[in-house]
Amino acid sequence: MSAKQTDEGYEKRSNIMSTNLSSRMSSVKMSPTTALFAKVDELRRKGEDIVSLNVGEPDFPTPENIKEAGIKAINENFTKYTTGNGIAPLREAIIEKMKKDNGVTYEMNEVAVMVGAKQALFCALCAVAGEGDEVIIPYPCYVSYPDIVALAGAKPVLVKRKDDFSLDLEAIESAITEHTKAVIICTPDNPTGKVYGEDELKGLADLAISRDFFVISDEIYEKIIYGKNRHVSISTFDGMKDRTVVVNGFSKTYSMTGWRLGYLCARSDVVGAAVKVQSQSTTTPPSISQYAAIEALNGPQDSVELMRSEFEKRRDFVQEGLSSIPGVICHDIQGAFYAFFDIRAFLGKEYEGYGVIDDDSRLCEYLLEKHHVAMMPGSAYFAPGFVRISFASSMEVLKMAIERLEVGLNAHKC
Numbered sequence: 001m002s003a004k005q006t007d008e009g010y011e012k013r014s015n016i017m018s019t020n021l022s023s024r025m026s027s028v029k030m031s032p033t034t035a036l037f038a039k040v041d042e043l044r045r046k047g048e049d050i051v052s053l054n055v056g057e058p059d060f061p062t063p064e065n066i067k068e069a070g071i072k073a074i075n076e077n078f079t080k081y082t083t084g085n086g087i088a089p090l091r092e093a094i095i096e097k098m099k100k101d102n103g104v105t106y107e108m109n110e111v112a113v114m115v116g117a118k119q120a121l122f123c124a125l126c127a128v129a130g131e132g133d134e135v136i137i138p139y140p141c142y143v144s145y146p147d148i149v150a151l152a153g154a155k156p157v158l159v160k161r162k163d164d165f166s167l168d169l170e171a172i173e174s175a176i177t178e179h180t181k182a183v184i185i186c187t188p189d190n191p192t193g194k195v196y197g198e199d200e201l202k203g204l205a206d207l208a209i210s211r212d213f214f215v216i217s218d219e220i221y222e223k224i225i226y227g228k229n230r231h232v233s234i235s236t237f238d239g240m241k242d243r244t245v246v247v248n249g250f251s252k253t254y255s256m257t258g259w260r261l262g263y264l265c266a267r268s269d270v271v272g273a274a275v276k277v278q279s280q281s282t283t284t285p286p287s288i289s290q291y292a293a294i295e296a297l298n299g300p301q302d303s304v305e306l307m308r309s310e311f312e313k314r315r316d317f318v319q320e321g322l323s324s325i326p327g328v329i330c331h332d333i334q335g336a337f338y339a340f341f342d343i344r345a346f347l348g349k350e351y352e353g354y355g356v357i358d359d360d361s362r363l364c365e366y367l368l369e370k371h372h373v374a375m376m377p378g379s380a381y382f383a384p385g386f387v388r389i390s391f392a393s394s395m396e397v398l399k400m401a402i403e404r405l406e407v408g409l410n411a412h413k414c
């Protein structure tokens, strides 16, 4: 084909190019956390004193040794593209971590470094599911799962968890069809703080094997866990290593949200397909962050325990504070840094200037505008009647937030 013919072909295509958005975008929402972030920012710029409990990131700085490793990488000019699946020493460090923590041995081609756990989820879902496929998501769930599934072109199938937020295996089993490619779980869980027990995970593993699907296991909060609760990765059950895509990252454990680094461990063909998606989108994960991440995994781990124990103190404070407000039902927070509580007792009541408030979104709007405390409505996680707060804030901020919340909730007319 001559160059001229090619140009004409291109011209023809440009002329018939549709100006409408892709139909896939109609099934994808903007993240509600991002939207609330923008609203809080707007109110703060107007001079309002907002207590913000909506953001899911640790309030600690990235530990010094990790920052120094990043600075060293810059000074040593490790500032270029890397291999698409991440640099070998970081993949080796991840393999060691997986062996030590889960007793599962991965090969180098079974690990890929990604631009955050979210990108790892997206690449993993593109790898295992597409047009005509279904992905089961037990809910309440992390806001992004259904949209990431939809972006990958597959259909999210939401299945309610039990009232104590454990997995409803019977409901999952009934939702499985010939199109089911995967189930996504998160443990410890955002938004509920639930840590799945060994029995329910074993039940899901048995289903995955007998009904032939993948489990995408988001373990990003694995180190933020309280009391006697213990993190179990579903990948550790017999026959599950090759059926599980373990997704993890550096954002929460090492307070590195802005470094944008995560990873996945899975069967080599799944990893290869996920890396193809990354190679055609972000090309590689960030080089500097990868050198810092080697230090995060291989360096001293005392900062991880320091942060975890501080979160545990705040967990105790928040759980007690919320439970002391008559009408609020706060579930046991077993891991992660969120409280997910039932506020249904405060709906259907009249609040000054707002009329009768019937749902959690409007209640959160009222609490933000009138009482200056920002929280995520449960509806964002498919759990109307609930509210999520992040306790990744100082004790003073949490104390003020609970005081404002109590005043706001009780300001209804009888």
Ligand code: PLP
Residues within 6 Å of the ligand: 056, 115, 116, 117, 118, 119, 142, 186, 190, 218, 220, 248, 249, 250, 251, 257, 261, 262
């Ligand atoms: N998975 C869960 C459950 C999360 O809560 C988050 C962030 O809030 C992510 C994944 C994304 O993490 P990252 O910053 O590594 O992309």
